[in-house]
Amino acid sequence: MSESPASVAPSASERPVLVRGPALIAVLLLAAGVAVTLLTEDLGIAQFLLLLGGGWCAGFSFVNAVEQMPRNGLVLHLAVTIVLAAILVTVITSGSALIESVPEPLRGVLLTLNLAAIPATGWIVLGLLGRVTQGLRRREEARRPLRAVPDWQRDDSGDGSIVAFTAIEMPFRALTRAIVWIVVLVGALAVVLLIAFSDIVLHFGARLSIIVVGVVLALPAYSILTARLRRRTVACTLALGNDEVRIDVGGAASVIRYSRLDHLLWREKSDYARVEVRGAGTDISLLVGIATAAPGVAAELPPLPRRIIRRFEREGLVRTVKRRGGGVEFRRTDRQGSAE
Structure with missing residues (x-):
């Protein structure tokens, strides 16, 4: 969940917003910080926070802008990093002599912008380091054997297919609330x-x-x-038979017939990979992406078998492909369900 600035890969529709929005906020915060500082002739905590936030937004906008450049984005990123770092080092080593040589009206602006340049430069440097480490990580992962994704196996104890994985039994909304808190x-x-x-x-x-x-x-x-x-990671198995779904979470087994199934969410990859099953008085949510996976096994889920997708649809479950966050969801529009 925690990523370096360069490791975040926004979609094509999100990228312009992540450039223009922070840039506009940066201009507003920096203008307010400079104006208040010049009017009060003092650098208080309010001005400091305005300049700190404005500088960070400026750096954030620049990093997203150069990451989406098809050509020479890395060269520009490196060049700006070197220039900003050289300016900050020059200002720090020269003390107040360099700024005092500037005329008075411009001196106050430079003093405040110098403070804002520190978080901006810091974020730009972090973004550059993120791009470099991400490239090195990709090269290392290309050489490293891929971890196996859990696969469906024939269920010897019954009909259908079964998959074994590790997960944390916890509602996704509870995880979201914990992160927000x-x-x-x-x-x-x-x-x-x-x-x-x-x-x-x-x-x-x-x-x-x-x-x-x-x-x-x-x-x-x-x-x-x-x-x-x-x-809280536990071993889990989920079997999809001809007429029912069988779930075992750390030894606690549950069975839900498809005719009583009201909701199933299946997300295969990412930190938010999970399966949610609800029906017949049972409500189970298993977080797979953040759980501790077995050695050599990826913290992922395999795609749902096509026969199961067709079976769910015949049972009256409406399929929805989740654009936000990925995954597929099956939900019964008739909340009463059909008789067993």
């Missing part, structure tokens, strides 16, 4: 710390804020969440 709590704690230690933060600059929020707060919080969830 982490974001809210970490964000609130970061704001409290920035305000409480405003003198220290302003003294050390935006780099300390990025380190505190990203490394000291957000990363440990996410690591603790995933580690606690993975402890």
